[in-house]
Amino acid sequence: xxxxxxxxxxxxxxxxxxxxxxxxxxxxxxxxxxxxxxLRADPYPVYxxxxxxxxxxxxxxxxxxxxxxxxxxxxxxxxxxRFGNAGREFGYIPQVSMLDLDPxxxxxxxxxxxxxxxxxxxxxxxxxxxxxxxxxxxSVSGKERFDLIAALAFPLPVIVIAEMLGVxxxxxxxxxxxxxxxxxxxxxxxxxxxxxxxxxxxxxxFTYFEAVAEERRRNPQDDLVSALVTAEVDSERLERDDLxxxxxxxxxxxxxxxxxxxxxxxxxxLRHPHELEKLRDDMELLGGAIEELLRFDSPVQLDxxxxxxxxxxxxxxxxxxxxxxxxxxxxxRDPQVFTDADRMDVGRPAGNHLAFGRGIHYCLGAPLARxxxxxxxxxxxxxxxxxxxxxxxxYRDQVTLRGLEFLWxxxx
Ligand code: HEM
Numbered sequence: 166x167x168x169x170x171x172x173x174x175x176x177x178x179x180x181x182x183x184x185x186x187x188x189x190x191x192x193x194x195x196x197x198x199x200x201x202x203x204l205r206a207d208p209y210p211v212y213x214x215x216x217x218x219x220x221x222x223x224x225x226x227x228x229x230x231x232x233x234x235x236x237x238x239x240x241x242x243x244x245x246x247r248f249g250n251a252g253r254e255f256g257y258i259p260q261v262s263m264l265d266l267d268p269x270x271x272x273x274x275x276x277x278x279x280x281x282x283x284x285x286x287x288x289x290x291x292x293x294x295x296x297x298x299x300x301x302x303x304s305v306s307g308k309e310r311f312d313l314i315a316a317l318a319f320p321l322p323v324i325v326i327a328e329m330l331g332v333x334x335x336x337x338x339x340x341x342x343x344x345x346x347x348x349x350x351x352x353x354x355x356x357x358x359x360x361x362x363x364x365x366x367x368x369x370x371f372t373y374f375e376a377v378a379e380e381r382r383r384n385p386q387d388d389l390v391s392a393l394v395t396a397e398v399d400s401e402r403l404e405r406d407d408l409x410x411x412x413x414x415x416x417x418x419x420x421x422x423x424x425x426x427x428x429x430x431x432x433x434x435l436r437h438p439h440e441l442e443k444l445r446d447d448m449e450l451l452g453g454a455i456e457e458l459l460r461f462d463s464p465v466q467l468d469x470x471x472x473x474x475x476x477x478x479x480x481x482x483x484x485x486x487x488x489x490x491x492x493x494x495x496x497x498r499d500p501q502v503f504t505d506a507d508r509m510d511v512g513r514p515a516g517n518h519l520a521f522g523r524g525i526h527y528c529l530g531a532p533l534a535r536x537x538x539x540x541x542x543x544x545x546x547x548x549x550x551x552x553x554x555x556x557x558x559x560y561r562d563q564v565t566l567r568g569l570e571f572l573w574x575x576x577x
Contacts, residue, residue, distance in 0.1 A: 185225040193219035197231050199564040200354065206560065212495035221481040229488040233495035235502045237478060241470055241491055242523040248470035248489060250526060257350055257360055258367050260410035264526060271525060277403050278411050279529060280396040281389040287532045294537055297324050298544045310555055313572040314428050317541060322423035325537060326416060331388030343370050347413060348421040351565045371409045378408060423534045425464030425568030427541050432572060433461055433509050435554055440511045445546050454511035455538045460518035461509045466494040466567045468522055493519045553577045
């Protein structure tokens, strides 16, 4: 049990947490508390302080190091020999997806799963994605007030993935609920009730997909489950557990992240009306603008690794087995890499952001996420004329992912 979990479970949790954060502040002049509501609302000033005062920061709530400088984050994500993914999972379920594997197993599983994500199969989804976006937006057209998360950002990725997986429409509601619960699995600090909910949902998802996979083995269709059950590399196939846990990964990795890109991106545009106008006047900028939105308010804020050997970084000694938390959201605002990094600029040359990670675990779904975002913004931007924020939006209570609970818009 981690030090954090022991403290959480004890009655002295608030006091102990305060003491550990004070210790951090004494040691480095800055503290990193992922549970702080202030960080949730706006993490960027804290990231800036960490990067300036202590870019390789010893976190005391967990036995971990926190990196905020682009060059360090980039180095760690590329160096899969010294910084691995295996062993970083939080142990909520026994099965391990490709996300938590190291070479050579990682390449084998990723090679098999990527059969379902060929450029051709992703590009072929565009007409259906557009039809879905139009249907979703037409249900709110003419309304004085609506929540863009509920209307578009939440349902779109779920529908796209459900269709890719071959989930029939009558199962969509259950699929929505599972998707919401299982995405908690990427958070390091769940309470016991959340862990129970995640395990229950995972068990239901596994039972469901096991039956679908069995059916597709006998009767392959044009969907992702069929692609995965028939995929073969060097005469190897996915075993049952690998198949199920990687289907689960697609569900977890693809839904809330894409929802956050659409939600955070729309909010950023509404808060920068000049940039929104620039983009609406020249839709050719959209591809680059999506990269800028990914950089500016990254849907996945953290990515972690476990040190495989002793590493000295900027004079700090990282011990084997210690967790290294790479703050993608901070690296993406590093002024040494991005000029005027806190400014959102839809015309910024499409960059080198780390929102999809880097190295061997680079997001397998990036082309799909970009396609969904492009189609969503192509359809949404003309409609944003005359719409404004109806109330201050709130970010969801999460550590790893950053996204809005709701985004209420109203006619101007
Ligand atoms: C804006 C949307 C998205 C963002 C910001 C995002 C971000 C990321 C990041 C940061 C990683 C790297 C994790 C690591 O290094 O440990 C990752 C991996 C992954 N993502 Fe995404 N993702 C998005 C959408 C999607 C979609 C739509 C899918 C699939 C439907 C997907 C599937 C995956 C998979 C399978 C991996 C694991 C790759 C591996 O371990 O080799 N993602 N994603």
